[in-house]
Amino acid sequence: MALVGIDLGTTNSLISVFTDDGPQLIKNGVGAFLTPSVVGVNDTGDIIVGDAAKYRLVTHPDKTVARFKRAMGTAKTHKVGKKDYKAEELSALVLRALKADAEAELGVPVESAIISVPAYFNDIQRKATYAAGKMAGLKVERLINEPTAAALAYGLNTKDDENTFLVIDLGGGTFDVSILEIFDGVMEVRSSAGDAFLGGEDFTTAVEDNFLEQLGKTRDKVKPKELGRLRDLANKAKLGLSEKPDITVKYLDGTKEVELTLTREKFEKLTEKLQSRMRMPLQRAISDAGLRSSDIERIILVGGATRMPVIRAMVTRLLKKFPEHSLDPDEVIALGTGVQAGLLARHEALEDIVMTDVCPFTLGTDIAREVGPNQYESGYFQPIIERNTVIPASRVVRNSTIRPGQDHVSISVYQGESPRVEDNVPLGDLKVWFPKEKDKHQDFDIRFTYDVSGVLEVLVTVISTGKTEQLILEGNPGSLSQADIAKRLKELDKLKIHPKDVAENAAIINRLKAAYENHLGDIRNAIEHNLVQFEAVLAKQNDTDIKLARESVIKFLDDLDAMDVF
Ligand code: AMP
Numbered sequence: 001m002a003l004v005g006i007d008l009g010t011t012n013s014l015i016s017v018f019t020d021d022g023p024q025l026i027k028n029g030v031g032a033f034l035t036p037s038v039v040g041v042n043d044t045g046d047i048i049v050g051d052a053a054k055y056r057l058v059t060h061p062d063k064t065v066a067r068f069k070r071a072m073g074t075a076k077t078h079k080v081g082k083k084d085y086k087a088e089e090l091s092a093l094v095l096r097a098l099k100a101d102a103e104a105e106l107g108v109p110v111e112s113a114i115i116s117v118p119a120y121f122n123d124i125q126r127k128a129t130y131a132a133g134k135m136a137g138l139k140v141e142r143l144i145n146e147p148t149a150a151a152l153a154y155g156l157n158t159k160d161d162e163n164t165f166l167v168i169d170l171g172g173g174t175f176d177v178s179i180l181e182i183f184d185g186v187m188e189v190r191s192s193a194g195d196a197f198l199g200g201e202d203f204t205t206a207v208e209d210n211f212l213e214q215l216g217k218t219r220d221k222v223k224p225k226e227l228g229r230l231r232d233l234a235n236k237a238k239l240g241l242s243e244k245p246d247i248t249v250k251y252l253d254g255t256k257e258v259e260l261t262l263t264r265e266k267f268e269k270l271t272e273k274l275q276s277r278m279r280m281p282l283q284r285a286i287s288d289a290g291l292r293s294s295d296i297e298r299i300i301l302v303g304g305a306t307r308m309p310v311i312r313a314m315v316t317r318l319l320k321k322f323p324e325h326s327l328d329p330d331e332v333i334a335l336g337t338g339v340q341a342g343l344l345a346r347h348e349a350l351e352d353i354v355m356t357d358v359c360p361f362t363l364g365t366d367i368a369r370e371v372g373p374n375q376y377e378s379g380y381f382q383p384i385i386e387r388n389t390v391i392p393a394s395r396v397v398r399n400s401t402i403r404p405g406q407d408h409v410s411i412s413v414y415q416g417e418s419p420r421v422e423d424n425v426p427l428g429d430l431k432v433w434f435p436k437e438k439d440k441h442q443d444f445d446i447r448f449t450y451d452v453s454g455v456l457e458v459l460v461t462v463i464s465t466g467k468t469e470q471l472i473l474e475g476n477p478g479s480l481s482q483a484d485i486a487k488r489l490k491e492l493d494k495l496k497i498h499p500k501d502v503a504e505n506a507a508i509i510n511r512l513k514a515a516y517e518n519h520l521g522d523i524r525n526a527i528e529h530n531l532v533q534f535e536a537v538l539a540k541q542n543d544t545d546i547k548l549a550r551e552s553v554i555k556f557l558d559d560l561d562a563m564d565v566f
Pocket of ligand 1: 009010011012170171172173199200201235238239240242302303304305306307308329330
């Protein structure tokens, strides 16, 4: 029985396993590490996956499908021969092929897997990935964000360092940026951003558009088969431009052979819009992590499309640092899923690496906002665990009833980034009853506790009575038993103490307050400033930030004490 790591990519998929020599990729039936994420039916009506299907993309476009990962979690179906398939069903076929390859290589059944997903996959897309695993006969132990996996692959070499990494992952269909920090052997994702609809394939489309222009044709007038051939040439030209400054390909237009030429310079111009779409997530990931671009110590490139010189130049220009790519950009994520598999199996070689993850989306509730005197409007989103919070995390907010004498509230839980709940994804509801007290408003705390297994606990406490109501939302219903959920929640209990109440932090606050009493003037102002800042950090409930703030305040207080002596 083996646990494997799988990179389920838009263009290619890979499978790996953790061994005594570290993560190892497993070859498929044709002896390659990369299995094209392509599914088709052959002439006898049998399903074919990988290279066999890829070669028929051009000759049998109606019986072959690729790039379906983009439709993951949607109702969209893809026609393959006579049948329609959803993206998760097609993904399951790819997973099944990888599983069979691994079983042939390892000689043992493969029953469970870690699967990587783009950091920006929402809950629905993640559930679809779980479902794909299940259909392929795999127990999906955990989903891992692609950039996290990549950094984990690189992190192995640098576990003794303290580093701030930026991982840029431009795959076939998705773009992800993540900022990670490694200190004391702990790897932490500080932020992630991206664009789920931007990838190397868009660069191919830009070339394809240019080729159509060179041929004087419009896309809608070209037959699917011809378009398939043209796309193949566009892709060849794109790959060629990663090696040399210009490229010429030959297209058979009817009986006439036409030469299509492209230079790197022209390619850079044609893809300007795509490049500028990459800049925004890059800047957002840096600012979400509370950093400046000069704080980034290393930039790691992942995904086949980062081989394009235009991308490397753009990144170097923007961040004023050369990106590194010592591992094969197509293999990094799969190697990282292998490391994660090793971590999960508690492999000896990995004992001193701990990894934390971030919540890729904001979790919160609906709330009514005061829009005028005694006038409320419902449907606003109240974020509780914000996007990019390090998980596991527990956050609490205090709310009050709007009307005096109100005897209950209905709380709806949402995931998303929109200020209006109607644009976010509803996850569940919970009703809370209050004692009937005329003319009185009721206060209640809403606590969200969330961890990597995708379990979200919503706990509402009525302040006047201490009564609680609990709602458990599972990211992947049915994957955990009731006993597992209870165990996870118990482990998370220690997170529920507000940082302010942790003895160490409480001691610092008391020390600051005592110092305030003992000083006057500018020093008193400086102490007050420290107190306000420290309490603000505590209110954000982020362990890493609290640790850093605590060190800085202790240094300030120690300096103050030293000053008092002389
Ligand atoms: P992935 O999903 O990481 O396998 O990404 C594959 C994408 O990278 C596809 O769009 C490929 O065309 C692209 N790609 C792979 N190698 C190169 C290369 N040498 N130059 C440009 N693009 C590449």
